[in-house]
Amino acid sequence: MPCFRCGARQTDPAGGASPWKRGVRADHQVLVCPLCQTAHDWTADLDRCEDCGSTALLCRLGEVECRDCGHTREAVREPADGDRPLVHSGGPSSDTALAEEVAAALSRVLRRGVVG
The missing domain is CATH 1.20.5 (Single alpha-helices involved in coiled-coils or other helix-helix interfaces)
Structure with a gap:
């Protein structure tokens, strides 16, 4: 899966944890490369939890779950007006x-x- 901002492809890390970050945008799971993380506030482009406002969301099996508070909702696949593709x-x-x-x-x- 490429970076949703620049399209760079993820590569396996030489060792340890991956520097790529996960998030949810328009109810789709996305990745953000290390370069885009440093270029601007990459969390501003991500969906937020309806309960706690966190961007630590995970989209799977048609649901969006907050990793911070545990709130779960059904994923809606239609992009909102004004969303960047x-x-x-x-x-x-x-x-x-x-x-x-x-x-x-x-x-x-x-x-x-x-x-x-």
Whole structure:
């Protein structure tokens, strides 16, 4: 899943926890890359909990849950008026790049030559 602000693809961390942050925007789970986290107030673009106002939300199985207070609500998939569209990494060139990334990952995991 790419960063919802700039479209950068997430990579596995060399060690330890990932520097990428999760959030919910327009009832969709999104990721924010480390560069976008430092560039501006990235939490201003995220949905907030209706009960406590936290941005520590998790979207799964059609529900949005607050990790701070535990409030749960049904996810609504229609974007609100004025919402910025999410950045998608779609398109023919990124599909090819993604296919190459997946092939390389499978090769590493399966310890064999380039899949093709």
